[in-house]
Amino acid sequence: MTSSHPHGHPARPPNPTEDPAKQIHLRLAGEKDLPQLVPLLLRLKRLNEEFDPLLKVRPDAEVRAREVLKADLQNPRSVLLAAEGLGTDAGKLVGIVRATVRERPFYAPDSEGVIQDIYLMPLYRRHGVGEFLLQETVRYLKERGAGLVTAEFPTQNEIASRFYAKRGFRPITALHAKII
Amino acid sequence: MVQAQEPSGSDGLSGRPRAARSPPAEEDEAAKTEELGRRAVELARHYHGKIETVPKVPVRSLADFSVWYTPGIARVSLEIARRPEAAFDLTGRWNTIAIVTDGSRVLGLGDIGPQAALPVMEGKALLFKFLGGVDAIPIPVQVGSADELISTVMRLAPAFGGINLEDIASPKCFEVLEELQKKLPIPIWHDDQLGTAAATVAGLLNALKVTDRDIRSVRTVLLGAGAANLVTARLLIALGHDPHRLSVLDHHGILEGEREDMDALALHNRWKYRLALQTNGGGRQGGPAEALREADVLLAASTPDPRTIHPDWIRSMRPGPIVFALANPTPEIWPAQAREAGAAVVATGRGDFPNQVNNSLIFPGVFRGVLDARARNIPDEIVIAAATELARQTARRGITAEHILPTMEEIEVFPEIAAAVASRCVELGIARRTRTRDEFLEVARRRMARTHELASALRAAGLIDPMPDDDPAPKEKS
Incomplete structure (x- = not known):
């Protein structure tokens, strides 16, 4: 006998030679996805916490995450995507995207698609899946009228910085913070 | 999302439930270590260090210094200036290495600083000379970050044919070794x-x-994810071990892609992170008890406590398993106990066991x-x-x-x-x-x-x- 998966979650890395679109099933999320989306969103927030103490995750973050995601589902300007695993990971969510369309009253183009949160389980990274997630998100945002796309992430997150820079993004607004 | 859960019957590496204590008597060990330590201090006091430089060319009179030193030597320098590789022929560079440490993890003593690391580095220099005929110069350095250590070694390199990094904390040691191997045209080693x-x-x-096992078909568990085991895993894979049949454990249990601390690892210990993604096919979760079921090989380099490995874990492995309990000075399980639990081959880090x-x-x-x-x-x-x-x-x-x-x-x-x-x-x-x-x-x-x-x-x-x-x-x- 070789190894088994006693806990029933055999997350295996996707085959890197495969088309990213065939490694996950990406779709708009629904109410039933919330139990699986909340932990994914929390993983991202805990990752952000590593970069700056001002991004410390609150003790009630789990409850809040649920509320925020619920509100997203009801907001016609929001895009909430769930990435589902395939094969042995079928039915299991391995990634999340939260994005929304905001008005730009002073600048052109007048509507901005903001990628607020994007997270992919480690075993699904580095096979073009992240790229696919981004492309699909941009497509949804465009459909909702966005004229440009922006991404929010911690300044210290150099991995994210490089990911976006490689795909033609550049910093346009800086957010500086201090405790008062 | 499934969390890396605490398995019943184990608390990670410390290994509850506790196994019964068995021979050899730990008091004897302690007394022996104490006696060796006392003697080492006495001898250090007597000899004031363990190595010195000794000339290897004849000096018949002071006149000879006009070739060993100035003015004659200037020509030798010029040759090297013209062709740097000549240093390996015209100086002792070919046989001289630096033993560099920042003193951040000396033996089992922890971060005791470069000065206190010196006697250990002298001892290592002695071993280099006696076992390898290598002229090794102890160089403990006062540095902070990995970058500082890297740039310091870069500056020292012109005098040496190789660098032996010693007693540097993990994961800093990975960063330092990897960078220096990339940047310097001489062998860099971290023992x-x-x-x-x-x-x-x-x-x-x-x-x-x-x-009578084949590396390509065995299932191996590495207990401890420190410097040595992470490299052991890498070498095993290079030798044909199926990474999916390899599980690595740290204090939190089996390293696997779904563990909650994976993102933190990606940022702070990418070597561990990469291995977590590469190994543990089938997505086993839990602690040593879960990892060792049906395994052929256990390679432990973790906690120097003979109760770290529970004999029941060995019993749950395939018949006649291989058990390496390499913690020093005390193995994770006494060899007699491991054999009693069915181990066919047992190895430790000590010279007083086979x-x-x-x-x-x-x-x-x-x-x-x-x-x-x-x-x-x-x-x-x-x-x-x-x-x-x-x-x-x-x-x-x-x-x-x-x-x-x-x-x-x-x-x-x-x-x-x-x-x-x-x-x-x-x-x-x-x-x-x-x-x-x-x-x-x-x-x-x-x-x-x-x-x-x-x-x-x-x-x-x-x-x-x-x-x-x-x-x-x-x-x-x-």
């Missing part, structure tokens, strides 16, 4: 990573042979080899060449479950490892000097023998003081 891993792999290759996995079996031969080939670096292929040669040399002499590795007395293996390493450097195209394996072997033997002749001559001439307590040369008790 706690490469030496220990190579000795472990050598022992394992023979243990597999003794138990099968000592000791990095001193590796580094002298590796350095002799890379220096004789004047190698430009030490890729994993070289580490593997050293490990497989050590295994092969032991096998040639006959291996049993109690003898998968040579003892330190079997010094004839060192030149063999050196020759294997040097010829591999030639094959890989990283050698500055090309010789046949037999020529490398002959050179290595001669250089290693010379140290012993030198030391005997100095002792016979009374230039090295006899031991003040007139103790005969200490012998390993077995």
Whole structure:
């Protein structure tokens, strides 16, 4: 006998030679996805916490995450995507995207698609899946009228910085913070 | 999302439920260690250090200094300025290495600083000379970050044919080794990573042979995700071990892609992160109890406590498993206990049990080899060449479950490892000097023998003081 998966979650890395679109099933999320989306969103927030103490995750973050995601589902300007695993990971969510369309009253183009949160389980990274997630998100945002796309992430997150820079993004607004 | 959960029957590496204590009596061990420590301090006080520089050219009169030094020497400098590689011919660079430490993880003592690390580095220099004929200079340095250590070593490099990094905390040691290997055109080695891993792999290759197993089909569990085990895992995979049949555990349990701390690892210890993604096929979760079920091999390099590995875990492995309990000074389980639980081959880090996995079996031969080939670096292929040669040399002499590795007395293996390493450097195209394996072997033997002749001559001439307590040369008790 070789190894088994006693806990029933055999997350295996996707085959890197495969088309990213065939490694996950990406779709708009629904109410039933919330139990699986909340932990994914929390993983991202805990990752952000590593970069700056001002991004410390609150003790009630789990409850809040649920509320925020619920509100997203009801907001016609929001895009909430769930990435589902395939094969042995079928039915299991391995990634999340939260994005929304905001008005730009002073600048052109007048509507901005903001990628607020994007997270992919480690075993699904580095096979073009992240790229696919981004492309699909941009497509949804465009459909909702966005004229440009922006991404929010911690300044210290150099991995994210490089990911976006490689795909033609550049910093346009800086957010500086201090405790008062 | 499934969390890395605490399995019942275990609390990670500390291993509850506790196994019953068994021999040898720990009090005896403590007394022995105490006595050795007392003697070391006494002798350090007597000899004031362990090494010194000795001229190797004749100085008949002060007139000779006009060639050994100025004005004649200027021409030698010019030659090197014109052709830097000439330094390997015209100076002692070819046989001189630096033992560099920041003192951030000295033996089991932790971060005691560079100054306090010096006696250990002197001891290592002595080993380098005695076992490998290598002139090693202890250089403990006062630095902070990994970057500082890297730039310091870069500045020291012109004087040396190789660098031995020593006693540097993990994961800083990975960063430092990786960067220096990229940046410097000489071999860089970190014994706690490469030496220990190579000795472990050598022992394992023979243990597999003794138990009639194939590396390509075994299931292996690495308990402890420190410097040595992370490299051991990498070498095993390079040797054909299926990464999916490999599980690595740290204090939190099995390293696997779904663990909650994966993102933190990606940022702070990418070596561990990469391994977590690569290994543990089937997505096992939990602690050692879960990981070891139906495994063939357990390689522990974790907590020096004989209760770390529970005998029941060994019983849950496949019949006749291989168990390496390598924590020093106390193995994670006493060998007798491991055998009682069914282990077919047991190895530890100690010389007073059979099968000592000791990095001193590796580094002298590796350095002799890379220096004789004047190698430009030490890729994993070289580490593997050293490990497989050590295994092969032991096998040639006959291996049993109690003898998968040579003892330190079997010094004839060192030149063999050196020759294997040097010829591999030639094959890989990283050698500055090309010789046949037999020529490398002959050179290595001669250089290693010379140290012993030198030391005997100095002792016979009374230039090295006899031991003040007139103790005969200490012998390993077995």
